[in-house]
Amino acid sequence: MSAISRREFLKSAATYTAAAGFLSAGAIELRxxxxxxxxxxxxxxxxxMLAKDFPGTIKQLADAGFQTxxxxxPYGYSDYGFGGLAKYKGAELRKILADAGVSxxxxxxxxxxxxxxxxxxxxxxxxxxxxxxxxxSLGGPENPTMDDVKRAADEYNKMAEQAAKASIQQGLHxxxxxxxxxxxxxxxxxxxxxxxxxxxxxxxxxSTISRGYDAAExxxxxxxxxxxxxxxxxxxxTKKIMPVGQDSLDWKKIFTAAKAGGIKNxxxxxxxxxxxxxxxxxxxxxx
Numbered sequence: 342m343s344a345i346s347r348r349e350f351l352k353s354a355a356t357y358t359a360a361a362g363f364l365s366a367g368a369i370e371l372r373x374x375x376x377x378x379x380x381x382x383x384x385x386x387x388x389x390m391l392a393k394d395f396p397g398t399i400k401q402l403a404d405a406g407f408q409t410x411x412x413x414x415p416y417g418y419s420d421y422g423f424g425g426l427a428k429y430k431g432a433e434l435r436k437i438l439a440d441a442g443v444s445x446x447x448x449x450x451x452x453x454x455x456x457x458x459x460x461x462x463x464x465x466x467x468x469x470x471x472x473x474x475x476x477x478s479l480g481g482p483e484n485p486t487m488d489d490v491k492r493a494a495d496e497y498n499k500m501a502e503q504a505a506k507a508s509i510q511q512g513l514h515x516x517x518x519x520x521x522x523x524x525x526x527x528x529x530x531x532x533x534x535x536x537x538x539x540x541x542x543x544x545x546x547x548s549t550i551s552r553g554y555d556a557a558e559x560x561x562x563x564x565x566x567x568x569x570x571x572x573x574x575x576x577x578x579t580k581k582i583m584p585v586g587q588d589s590l591d592w593k594k595i596f597t598a599a600k601a602g603g604i605k606n607x608x609x610x611x612x613x614x615x616x617x618x619x620x621x622x623x624x625x626x627x628x
Contacts, residue, residue, distance in 0.1 A: 376596060382407040391423065410438070414449065431467075447474075542567060545570040571610045584622070
């Protein structure tokens with residue numbers, strides 16, 4: 342199957358508008374369902390909206406039924422709409438979120454950001470009240486050797502150790518480098534063996550099913566290693582991102598495996614109208 346990065350599939354998803362407007366502000370009060378935890382939203386797809394109006398965008402996400410969000414660091418993602426978050430003190434961010442009725446315990450941080458100044462990133466995370474710091478990728482080469490993978494794992498274990506001292510759980514997403522192979526073995530699986538299970542947890546990008554990475558299989562094979570997941574619907578027929586529940590994935594199976602595997606939170610991550618269209622299905626899903 343062809344490679345689909347986060348930016349690529351979000352770009353392709355941007356053309357989808359069929360579900361627009363079916364959720365009006367304040368029309369429906371939703372509660373957490375499949376895993377007995379809040380339905381979450383990764384804010385990357387609404388980064389342009391956040392840059393223009395952070396409080397208003399958070400309010401819109403809350404009105405759509407999301408009760409928790411995942412941010413991106415204002416330092417590592419300053420060029421993608423998140424730089425404006427740096428103007429808020431942690432207490433101010435927490436108040437904006439609380440006023441909208443949402444919580445936030447997780448954020449993404451670029452690996453280069455952590456290499457440059459991990460202490461600053463940890464300080465910001467603590468100030469905001471985060472307990473989880475995720476990186477999208479360890480940023481290794483496109484065609485790595487085993488030594489490349491070992492070096493990346495050693496570096497991240499050391500970073501995770503520093504985060505643990507601040508009572509923060511470091512985690513790893515799966516993009517780019519993680520989806521490569523070494524001598525016929527998946528780099529992702531190699532990293533699951535090399536990264537310290539106490540120091541590093543994983544966040545699964547469900548849309549990597551397009552590359553043959555099955556969420557339920559990973560949650561079942563590696564119980565206790567995953568802390569969260571990014572939720573996207575995927576059509577096996579059209580090979581496109583779809584709203585959850587309007588796609589071909591077995592979400593009952595995925596959430597059941599996620600529950601058994603120890604997932605602590607999950608975040609829908611698609612074009613805004615797709616995310617809205619996904620909420621009611623997730624809300625009704627029984628596991």
